[in-house]
Each structure stands twice: as C-alpha cells, then as structure tokens.
Amino acid sequence: MNTPIMSVDDLHKSYGRGQNRFDALRGVSFGVHEGESIAIVGKSGSGKSTLMHLMALLDAPSSGGIVLEGVDTGTLRGSRLNRTRNRTFGFVFQQFFLTGNTTVLDNVVLPMKIAGIGRAERRRRGLAALEQLEMEGKARSKAADLSGGQKQRVVIARALVNNPRILFADEPTGNLDSQTGAVVEDILFTLNREHGITLIVVTHDEDLAARCDRRIFLRDGLVVEDSAAVAA
Numbered sequence: 001m002n003t004p005i006m007s008v009d010d011l012h013k014s015y016g017r018g019q020n021r022f023d024a025l026r027g028v029s030f031g032v033h034e035g036e037s038i039a040i041v042g043k044s045g046s047g048k049s050t051l052m053h054l055m056a057l058l059d060a061p062s063s064g065g066i067v068l069e070g071v072d073t074g075t076l077r078g079s080r081l082n083r084t085r086n087r088t089f090g091f092v093f094q095q096f097f098l099t100g101n102t103t104v105l106d107n108v109v110l111p112m113k114i115a116g117i118g119r120a121e122r123r124r125r126g127l128a129a130l131e132q133l134e135m136e137g138k139a140r141s142k143a144a145d146l147s148g149g150q151k152q153r154v155v156i157a158r159a160l161v162n163n164p165r166i167l168f169a170d171e172p173t174g175n176l177d178s179q180t181g182a183v184v185e186d187i188l189f190t191l192n193r194e195h196g197i198t199l200i201v202v203t204h205d206e207d208l209a210a211r212c213d214r215r216i217f218l219r220d221g222l223v224v225e226d227s228a229a230v231a232a
C-alpha cells in the first residue's frame with residue numbers, strides 16, 4: 001500500500017502527575033491512508049478524544065510521535081505548527097463553538113483570516129462553502145440564531161474553507177436528532193467520497209461507525225481492534 005498520509009507511532013498520553021497521573025493513551029500505533037474514512041470507537045473514557053486531539057496537533061503526546069505527510073510533527077513549533085494545522089486539517093468539534101454574536105459568514109471565514117487570505121477571497125470562498133452546505137441563505141444571520149443542525153452545517157462549512165486534506169470530527173451527530181444527524185452524516189461522506197477528504201470521526205453512533213471504511217476500537221488507552229488489520 002502507498003505511504004500513509006499520517007502515521008501514529010506508539011503514542012502515550014498521561015494527564016496529571018504523581019498520584020494523580022492518569023494514562024489516557026498507553027501505546028497507540030496505526031497509519032492513516034489518504035481518502036480513508038476511519039471511525040474511532042470505544043467506551044466513554046477510553047481515550048478517543050485524547051487521541052483525536054493528538055492527531056489534530058492540538059496537544060502534544062507524553063511520548064511517541066506523529067508523522068504527517070512525511071514530517072515529524074514533534075519538530076513543529078509556533079507558526080509552522082499553526083500553519084500546518086490550519087492548512088491540512090478541518091475541525092468539526094463541539095468544543096470549537098461558533099461565535100454566537102457574529103454572523104455565520106464571519107464564523108466561516110475565520111480560518112482563512114488566520115491563514116492571511118484577503119477579504120474578497122475570504123468572502124467568495126466562505127459563501128461557496130456555505131452554498132455547499134445549503135446554508136448560503138443564512139450567511140448574514142447571527143450564528144446564535146441557528147438551529148442545532150444548521151450550526152453543525154456551519155461548523156462543517158468553516159472546516160472546509162481551507163480545503164483540508166483531513167477532516168476531524170468528534171461526535172459530529174451527537175447533539176442532533178436522528179434526521180438532522182443523517183443529513184450531517186451524508187455531508188461528511190460526500191466530502192470523503194467525492195472530494196477525497198480523509199475523514200476521521202469519533203462516534204458512539206454505530207451506524208455512522210459502520211459507514212466508515214475502517215473502525216479502530218480503543219479500550220483503556222489501547223487499540224484492541226482495527227478493522228483494517230483484520231481485512232489485511
């Protein structure tokens with residue numbers, strides 16, 4: 001098989017110190033191939049969000065490393081790290097809320113502002129992303145005034161504006177009713193299949209996990225099953 005876009009190598013992550021130390025990841029390794037859709041599944045507290053935060057370079061491992069497009073990400077600092085994250089990844093995380101008192105469009109263009117893209121281009125790409133999610137009609141609305149499913153679609157639009165190669169989603173359908181969840185799910189898989197965006201999703205939703213090419217099961221900070229390894 002071709003070289004993975006990302007390799008996760010023997011990741012350990014501990015929180016706290018001394019008696020309060022908790023080993024959330026205890027040696028996790030796998031490769032991610034471009035265009036794959038991967039579900040990270042496991043019980044609450046098994047380390048799913050911790051793993052996703054490390055993969056998204058939002059937090060550093062206690063030991064082990066991540067190679068992204070041939071670059072050892074442990075060597076990235078400051079603006080190079082931010083640029084890599086901002087250019088390569090899109091985030092659909094519940095903790096990355098929209099700013100409620102600004103417009104939908106302002107929220108969506110934020111990653112491009114960070115990337116230093118000019119105002120007209122930001123606006124053009126922001127509106128195009130909203131259109132892709134059928135949310136262009138709400139571009140001028142205050143983000144706070146949207147329904148839950150609409151907010152989630154705006155979060156996805158914002159995740160897309162920098163043309164990410166990898167989209168990370170943590171419980172993308174978790175707070176949505178099943179019908180709206182299905183719409184969001186379809187959007188994610190369309191992006192994966194038609195645009196070749198690698199999709200890495202943490203989910204408790206078995207149907208969503210089943211739709212992914214591959215499922216990685218975590219238990220107590222270890223991979224206990226990887227459906228790609230079974231198939232190989």
Ligand SMILES: Nc1ncnc2c1ncn2[C@@H]1O[C@H](COP(=O)(O)OP(=O)(O)OP(=O)(O)O)[C@@H](O)[C@H]1O
Pocket residue numbers: 015016022023024042043044045046047048049050051
């Ligand atoms: N900042 C932190 N400080 C201390 N412990 C933490 C911290 N973040 C996570 N943990 C612990 O690490 C373990 C893994 O947490 P994580 O958030 O990765 O679980 P999860 O699999 O995403 O769970 P859930 O399905 O409930 O979201 C948990 O036992 C949690 O209490």
Ligand SMILES: [Mg+2]
Pocket residue numbers: 048049050
């Ligand atoms: Mg979690």
